């Protein structure tokens with residue numbers, strides 16, 4: 103497997119040169135007009151040629167008259183040829199462009215005022231609309247700016263849903279004329295603006311923003327952080343990116359960094375069209391060299407805005423070009439002083455690759471301010487040695503009010519044209535096809551194992567393979583529970599995949615119904631969970647699971663392939679997990695070979711990562727509520743993934759500390775505080791996770807009624823021995839002699855903290871994760887250096903293998919419960935047990 107991956111990587115590298123040369127994006131609709139000119143010209147900083155609208159070829163786009171052509175008699179030496187001519191509109195006039203492919207289009211208008219033939223373009227005053235939607239109203243370029251060039255470039259992203267684009271110029275007011283020097287209208291890549299994963303940040307709290315792709319967006323800032331200006335010549339979509347220096351509030355807080363090799367684009371994260379290599383190859387990081395700054399600080403940029411506009415899209419680009427190994431960099435992102443992303447861990451979002459480009463979209467309410475502030479700073483999780491924070495790029499776009507899909511009434515929708523730009527020569531085309539096939543074959547091969555972390559978080563969902571139902575669109579959501587309709591799978595497809603629910607394919611059963619193994623038409627293996635037909639009892643769980651899983655994606659969470667809700671069926675289709683539940687590898691029937699301590703720790707770390715992501719990965723956070731060893735599944739390579747989101751709930755909102763809810767969950771794993779107060783926090787999951795840790799160590803069920811009274815409940819039994827310092831007495835027989843004392847000690851302490859009676863005393867999942875990584879490092883340490891790193895910080899430290907992550911000792915995190923007098927009413931787990939013993943759990 104590792105080998106296959108290596109070959110794939112080297113193949114990719116080998117062909118990289120070719121790919122970059124030949125895979126350039128080719129827009130299907132591509133109109134580039136040099137207005138007022140008879141010439142076809144290619145600007146110096148561009149790669150494309152613009153045709154003159156006064157030439158035979160170009161004039162066909164000009165649909166109505168009332169315009170004339172002017173030419174600058176003394177063009178400035180350094181202005182582009184494009185700006186030596188202009189078309190002046192003295193009456194309402196329009197351009198009309200045919201649409202071969204509906205979808206998002208980029209529209210750019212170039213205005214470069216000069217004086218010619220009694221027209222002073224800087225005094226022009228006019229409106230511009232596209233298909234009746236106003237882009238510029240009462241617009242006037244003015245005299246440009248003494249500091250820079252005279253050029254005013256307006257760029258829009260517009261969803262087009264009609265046969266053609268009509269761009270109307272209407273002169274206004276005193277001047278009585280309008281003008282334009284150049285026009286670009288071209289198709290954008292499908293994934294440039296997507297609806298999924300857009301976070302709303304506002305004073306009223308965080309949330310999800312819907313329907314972004316149908317809004318008209320106007321570019322306000324496009325910044326290559328830590329890098330140089332990028333001209334259309336070097337950008338995949340012929341954009342201009344400018345350096346960030348002038349926007350930094352404290353220049354000395356930031357230090358530019360660069361990487362010489364191209365970034366590692368990964369499917370499901372950012373693509374080269376989202377931002378080009380050069381954006382991801384440079385960044386600003388914290389300037390830790392400047393000793394006059396505090397040990398922890400933010401880097402903050404202020405981007406000026408028009409205070410009258412309410413909503414802005416802020417797209418942040420990240421690529422970890424500063425770390426030397428995975429999981430070193432944890433940082434927080436703020437927009438306008440609100441948390442936008444807490445504990446961002448870029449390497450966990452990619453498939454364990456450094457320097458994988460990633461972007462996140464936020465919509466923010468500008469609150470009439472004149473600036474938008476973007477800050478990055480070290481997260482609480484960063485160890486003192488690895489404090490850092492980075493940013494690679496920023497785009498800020500105004501969300502134009504009243505946006506909506508621009509379609510002209512009465513026009514029929516045209517099917518997507520399959521037309522290749524003439525620019526692609528036959529040879530190039532052949533290269534592309536051969537490469538695509540090669541890569542596709544390689545991808546498919548490496549997919550025989552459900553590829554971990556196939557897509558990053560918040561990225562648009564991709565259904566494995568690609569058949570009729572693989573197109574994901576969240577445009578129309580089911581009003582009742584915001585379900586991603588693109589994940590719907592026809593019942594017939596599921597019948598086919600499971601051989602009509604063949605009994606021999608049953609791989610499990612639960613409260614919800616039966617689970618079948620299935621194979622989709624594209625040969626992806628899936629697990630099909632079928633709710634008991636005719637009973638709608640599980641409906642809330644079913645909907646909750648779809649809602650949660652369709653919004654998130656993580657290497658350590660079992661991925662949802664799709665669902666079916668036809669003919670009163672409730673069916674969920676997941677990626678298939680070859681090795682089944684963790685529980686089956688720990689105890690019970692079956693001749694499974696016992697897992698080593700290292701394997702067990704890796705499984706714990708993986709599932710901790712999954713749960714940590716649930717808690718922190720989205721602005722609101724999700725509480726799983728049913729963490730247990732049967733809900734941790736293992737794939738072919740024993741990579742752990744957390745499953746079963748049927749009970750999960752959105753976490754508390756910013757100003758609440760908990761969610762009140764009826765007690766649900768599985769017996770033996772229930773947080774005593776949650777049980778007592780019915781208040782759900784993410785610390786309830788931490789408790790359940792502590793029980794799983796003991797299960798992994800002791801290889802016995804959380805509750806075993808066949809044992810003596812004091813042994814029945816694993817959490818109590820384990821803590822009894824842990825407190826005596828004799829945890830080793832009750833470990834799995836298969837582990838005897840394998841676990842190093844330091845590793846076991848730390849593991850026991852970690853479990854103990856998780857099982858604290860009060861949520862406030864328990865560590866966060868992030869802390870648990872750090873500590874488990876430390877436990878693993880302690881286990882892997884070479885014999886002969888049994889000391890913990892902090893016990894020997896001088897010479898031996900440099901010889902220590904890795905500490906991939908320097909852990910924070912969780913004992914430093916303990917908070918004293920605010921109200922100890924509550925202790926009198928503590929319900930012990932055994933009391934709960936006696937109340938619930940007849941309940942089978944779920």
Ligand SMILES: *[C@@H]1O[C@H](CO)[C@@H](O)[C@H](O)[C@H]1NC(C)=O
Nearest residue numbers: 146147148332333335336380
């Ligand atoms: C394109 O990028 C290269 C490498 O960064 C640079 O040397 C060149 O000047 C750029 N070209 C233009 C037209 O910006």
Ligand SMILES: *[C@@H]1O[C@H](CO)[C@@H](O)[C@H](O)[C@H]1NC(C)=O
Nearest residue numbers: 244245246247248249250406
């Ligand atoms: C040039 O731009 C700056 C800031 O963008 C502005 O303050 C100034 O008034 C502008 N000058 C002219 C002549 O428009």
Ligand SMILES: *[C@@H]1O[C@H](CO)[C@@H](O)[C@H](O)[C@H]1NC(C)=O
Nearest residue numbers: 352354355389392393394395
């Ligand atoms: C360090 O920071 C201080 C205060 O922000 C600044 O004045 C100084 O120029 C910085 N020094 C360096 C070397 O960046």
Ligand SMILES: *[C@@H]1O[C@H](CO)[C@@H](O)[C@H](O)[C@H]1NC(C)=O
Nearest residue numbers: 398399400436439440477479
């Ligand atoms: C970073 O900025 C945020 C938002 O303004 C603030 O809450 C936080 O305390 C800052 N962090 C540091 C280390 O200054």
